[in-house]
Amino acid sequence: MTENGTFEGTHPIANFYQDQGKHRGILAWILSTDHKRIGLLYLLLVLLFFSVAVFFGFLMRLKLMAPGFPLMKPQMYNAIFTLHGIIQIFLVVIPAIPAIFGNFFLPLQIGARDVAFPRLNLLSWWLYISGAIIVFLSLFTGGGPVDTGWTFYAPYSLRTMVNVPLAVFGVFILGLSSILTGINFVTTTHRLRAPGMHWFRLPLFVWGIYSTAWVQILATPVIGITLLLIMLERYLGIGVFDPAKGGDPILYQHLFWIYSHPAVYIMILPAMGVISEVIPVFSRKRIYGYKAIAFSSMAIASVGSLVWGHHMFVSGQSDLASLIFSLLTFLVAVPSAIKVFNWVATLYKGSIELKPPLLFALTFIFLFSIGGLTGLFQGALAVNMHLHDTYWIVGHFHYIIFGGMGFGFLAGLHYWFPKMFGRTYDCKKAVWAWVILFIGFNLLYFPMLILGWEGMPRRYYDYPPQFHTLHLLATIGSWILIAGLIWIFLNLFQGLRKGKEAGGNPWGGTTLEWQTPSPPPMENFERIPVVEKGPYEF
Amino acid sequence: MGTHQDDTGSKIGMWLFLLSEILLFGGLFILYSSYRYKNPIDFHLAAWELNRVLGTLNTLILITSSLTMALSIFFIQKGNRKLSALLLFVTLFLGGLFLGVKSVEWTAKIGHDLYPNSPRLLGRSGGEILFYGLYYSMTGLHGLHVLVGLLVLSVMLVLILKGKINENRFVPLENTGLYWHLVDMIWIFLFPLFYLIT
């Protein structure tokens, strides 16, 4: 991101890469309060952490290539799946779309010069990197890397000798960063909309980010206090989660999932927002059912916050609770399905241009539907007894998180890349890379669904020979998937260095960010635009 | 961004932060209500041991500090900087007093061997251990918030004395006030939960 000079002379106005602030060199980035620079800072770190976590995933799959494969010791394996989870969830997936694209495009899409609190925004990034450093420090200090799984379940997390306190403290700091980002986005959406940009003229990505921000504000503190209590338990022994002292470990699970289930919606809602941007642009049609999509975002955010107990069907919680949570779980499927229907209806009779962003968006719909439908299986109480803590679950949530959020992210990256960097990438190569990624993805995760159905438990270090074929397929899938990922990012990187100039609006988008030059100038708009029509009028 | 300031925007931001604070304590309230429901008698016995006089005193102190805080904002808006600073100082003093009383209480309890993991407490029933676990973590977290509040109040006092907060620009003081009142409000709930319901 350092080639400040690359874009010189492209546009009459200096873009935000060229703008000379108070600071020079790297300080011009890490002390910048510009929402676009902060967005790119997040992008850099998220990609870095993503590659670390993918590497851990690769090791895990390698270990499981054959029964008894002696790649690592069990303790090491436990640490690796834990780290894979902690990094992917807290450092990659939760911040990815809100912190990168939300920061970069929320102000642009509503016609503002920046977010409401630019300095707070920078603080969020600093908290993010500090939390990340603390998490990584926890690997080398105390009793070594955490082996609890990313869920830190009590009482094991209270007893294990590894460095749990530092790791949960790191996650606490990351949560704080997430809350502050949420506060910033809600305030920005309320206060900084351009004249004429009333609520139902907001691009649907903004609706996605806005409802996510509410979840970030209201759910994150609950995990914050839960993790603090884990620290207090470890240091002082207050006893609130310790069965030996009358505490109830199942209450830990309640508190943990009160945040961590909505966290799934922190991941998926912004991705759904991206899809709602991409589909109308590449089918040259107004989005079908704008209000239904906008309200379903809010509905998912609110009902989705009330389904956490479906993670606990076999924990020993009451039957009544399981019954209610199962019902609520089925309810969330309704607004999610509404979105899918609306996207498909938008495509219907559109003049579809199958460019990479749309390809990724369509893949999102396909894979997310598989993830969602497999989720309904688990939501049914009786079936859940069989599937709980098996590879079925692992397959399911990778279809949701990677197939949904991950592909949504890639759709957004391919859609907004020209705007962010002022250059285009090779569309053909992007499509080929997609083919490889898609094959690898399904080869990796679909066998997991079958494995789980056949009874392979998750998080196990080894397995009996009858599961060999499916595990081997998944491992081969992981290699193909990684090859696809590498190709995708190589292609984008090449575009960044040698790509053709994109011009202001290469895709013919109608939302406000496409009315600025690419890359946008420092304060986005020379004059704040006056909005007179909806976001998708082609 | 220049000199423009959006007062309503800042206040919205502050309120949203307070909402997340409410849910931070909310997690503890979930635990409290669950454990009280499961261990009514133990909670009853343990609550008798808390010093109700000191608890009531602290409630009065914090409520009064909220009054002086509100009045301090009122008078800065009217342009009476001196009175505002004085009232803010009183708020600071009362906040400090609250922490003083709190520490007297904690010291006495710890002196009686009632603290997490103490041999005496471990000899008691699970419900009482939980009561004290929650008592220390909830009043502790609240005390921490009071402490942070005191730091911010001190900064505000300096800013008023320097004239940086005045009748034309007082949103930082208002936001500090919002925070201080929230801390008061949380105590309004903690007080009956620990000292009164027996």
Place this chain on the structure above:
Amino acid sequence: MEGIFGESVLKDRDERFHKVTYQTYLFVWLGLLVLTGITVSLAGRDWGFLSIGMVLGIAAIKSGLVLSYFMHLKYETGLLFQLMIPIVLAALTLFIGLTFTDIAFR
């Protein structure tokens, strides 16, 4: 930006100047003291769940006073300010309520 928000902010301020006097604050403070007195004097009477209800009810009234007068919620305009507290209360109630479907029926 200045043009859109500048005036409305000034209007808000003027309205608040007119509505609140320092006597209001004193009355609220007195009210809080009286309620504290009531709640302390009620404590220790064993009315079962009723006494928990009373004590929490009084705490709710007290916090309502703090919210509306000290924190000026009564004088703020806009949907967001009106909905914030109900949203948080609803969230917290549902969190506790749904947890109790487990705790109370296990």
